[in-house]
Amino acid sequence: MSVSDNLLSGKGIEVTYGAKPHLFGPPGHGIKVLHGVDIDIGRGETVGIVGESGSGKTTLGRALLRLVDVTAGAIHFDGKDITRLPATDIRPLRRRMQMIFQDPMASLNPRHTIRRILVEPLLLHRLASDRKDAERRVAKILERVTLPQACLDRNPHELSGGQRQRIGIARAALLKPDFVLADEIVSGLDVSTQAQVLNLLKELSRDLGLSMAFISHDLSVIRAVCDRVYVLRHGRVEEEGDCERVFTAPASAYTRMLLDAIPLPEIDPKWLGRESLMEEAPAA
Template sequence: MAEDLLVAKGIEVTYGGGGLFGSRGHKVLHGVDLSIKRGETIGIVGESGSGKTTFGCALLRLVNTSAGTIHFDGMDITHLPDEQMRPLRRRMQMIFQDPMASLNPRHSIRRILVEPLLFHRVASNAADAEARVMSILDRFALPKIVLDRNAHELSGGQRQRIGIARAALLEPDFVLADEIVSGLDVSTQAQVLNLLKDLSRELGLALAFISHDLSVIRAVCDRVCVMRFGKVVEEGPCEQVFAAPQSGYTRALLDAIPLPEIDPEWLDRETLAELSS
């Protein structure tokens, strides 16, 4: 059985607080636990305001925790100083919901993809970095002409694939994907999700997939974590949770957004349709 790569216990996040009158601030996460094994994909679901994105950012140390511990590959990173976190950043990547917010609008796609490879010393030199970028463009069905374009000149699906490519090029161990197919058409969703599934399988990635779309979670995830008001109300294998939810809140979510009949081939079918169009 694969070992745990990321283990979070009792995670709390509090915004605000302190100041002149010593206010206690607003607690967003209330003692959240989660473990993710190497090669495992876990879905994190919940309504807006449930704390799922804050939790994801806490796992990556992008927001500070007010309580709890986070261990990555056996190392306690809960309060690790920035200079000691820096070498781990390559191994812990995030793919954002809006790629325009994470792709520098002033830089060409070539620069966006090549510079991280050199900065993190994944590529030995500029020629090596260029070769790696060319290879992943072929893998992601992206034309080489995109390298000389800026993010605003690409389609939404192309931008999202560039965001995934940038993360994958760094050969990470853990990837957090936050609502990355929201707003994309069905065929483009399928293509993006299949890319993630292939990368997870080939690289042995641990993947946390944040989404409000329960159908997407069921299609790509091994386990699901259901959050409400900053707490985990249910967690378990996707098939088990969706077939027989134990929490009233999970049942309410499923009733509010009925899942379609299971069609295990929809990802492959939609991807083929996109590639042949």
């Protein structure tokens, strides 16, 4: 893949937590989490990042979004070096680089209604001409993520876990991003709801031309939604390649160990059809 085909690239990424800078000489010792990671995410491509707990996969995702600072290496987004851009220069890019969190309650203000949570970002980023236009866009995206309009006047705690995750997806999609990082977003959901959320993401990625990085410890999820996969071990890339090739003929003994140790239940194909995306009634 040529550089021009990549929307987001990281070269030699290192992240060290807790290093204290010295007035003279190199910084003090901290905990190095990433050790020279290279990763490329093509335009319109979905890339999986998988590994055991503590492998550095979440840190890698946050580094790509510049939510944590790298101590070495370089990150390029749409051809622009963003490695050490100051916050004021990063801010205009935030709309184009969205994150969907594992726990949607961590990113949804519990005191705000779903209407306010979805409408305000549109007005803030000037993606709607006025509030009426914003409300129209919100109503449309709610249909897209198969949630009833009644959800708009609810607070996050009044919705189910699957519904809250769809609100997180809707909020990201409303901002028309180029790149979305999804961090363990289906862990904790039942199998049928997992499949509905995954199917929704695949549809949005295809229809909006999104590039995505999908972080998960669940290998069956990675295999279901990703084009390529990076296997991380102790902050290093153990293996990378086409998803189907890595899962059927892994080159690394570590990847084979992961495949042997973690069951790969097949998602019932009926859940991957559009007909599975049934509306859930808001929780009472």
